Amino acid sequence: MTHIVILAGGWGVRLWPMSTRSRPKQLLSLGGDASLLARTLARVAPLASPERVLAVTSAFLRDLMAAELAGVPDARIIGEPVGKNTAPAIALAAHILVREDPDAVMIVLPADHIIGDDEAFRLALGRAVEAASVESALVTLGIVPTRPETEYGYIEAGNAAATEGALLVRRFTEKPDAETARRFLDKGGYYWNSGMFVWRAERFLEAVTSLLPDVAEALGVVTADPGDAAFEPQIEEYYDSVPAISVDYGILERSENVIVIPSDFGWDDVGAWSALGRVWEVGEDGSSVSGDAILVETADCIVHAEGGVVAAIGVSDLIVVHTPEATLVCPRDRARDVRRIVDELKRRGKW
Secondary structure, three states: OEEEEEEEOOOOHHHOOOOOOOOOHHHOOOOOOOOHHHHHHHHOOOOOOHHHEEEEEEHHHHHHHHHHOOOOOHHHEEEEOOOOOHHHHHHHHHHHHHHHOOOOEEEEEEOOOEEOOHHHHHHHHHHHHHHHHHOOOEEEEEEOOOOOOOOOOEEEEEEEOOOOOOEEEEEEEOOOOHHHHHHHHHHOOEEEEEEEEEEEHHHHHHHHHHHOHHHHHHHOOOOOOOOOOOHHHHHHHHHHHOOOOOHHHHOHHHOOOEEEEEEOOOEEOOOOHHHHHHHOOEOOOOOEEEOOEEEEOOEOOEEEEOOOOEEEEOOEOEEEEEOOOOEEEEEHHHHHHHHHHHHHHHHOOOO
């Protein structure tokens, strides 16, 4: 049976100050009618009932996330006492699912991505579920690249797999420099790593046992079911002992029989302010605006006004963000450095 695992523990720090500790990125709408989290859930509703959805988030955010996960039973929303990256979170979800359904196939999705074509997305997931079930493979969705992007990891594909439309993975590459990304695009056969995965839960736990034995051993303390009184103390013990490691580095890059499903469904991870220029409507001056803004002789800016008017005169290539809590101004090509502001806020005890 197919189950959905939604990873909803991130903070979206590169979208500060719109994304904050009390209102992280997955709770923002970013131009849609509902939050990114609610849209993620609605997108997979035809594939699994709410009872077969498991969400993993920060314990601090758990109540906020529950309000957006309509119909998902409260016990199916797991609060991490501390974030340890994706591998421990996905391993915990797999451990829970295998105990409930030994044949579980899990679709693992971030809570905060934008997808333009829901039907094409579900078709890609269908091929991924087939590959995970029939070929007992670890499967990832690879996005057909449209530009030499340096903010995404890349997947190099090889020969065709047995499942129609699926390819064997040759290697993963972390975020490349501009020249390498351009070479990947020109050569072809490379796909953006979307961070969306499909596999049999039992198969994934076998990989955890082989490649991340510390995580596998730590899972042994989790014997209670979600919702039981003993479950949360066991989760705290588990997170106390597991290392912080991503599923890409800990499992996928070191595994055999990894398959990629080349996909094109209008995907964007909206990882930084620069991405909003691809999501929000672009005006004749090249600027993307959200909220009440006045732009005079201004071009190619990204402007977000919340709780007041933002006015700009004679500037270009800037990101200007105003919220009731804070104001951000930076060059458009420095969007990735917004994380440094959040690091300083944490140092000052203001995050």
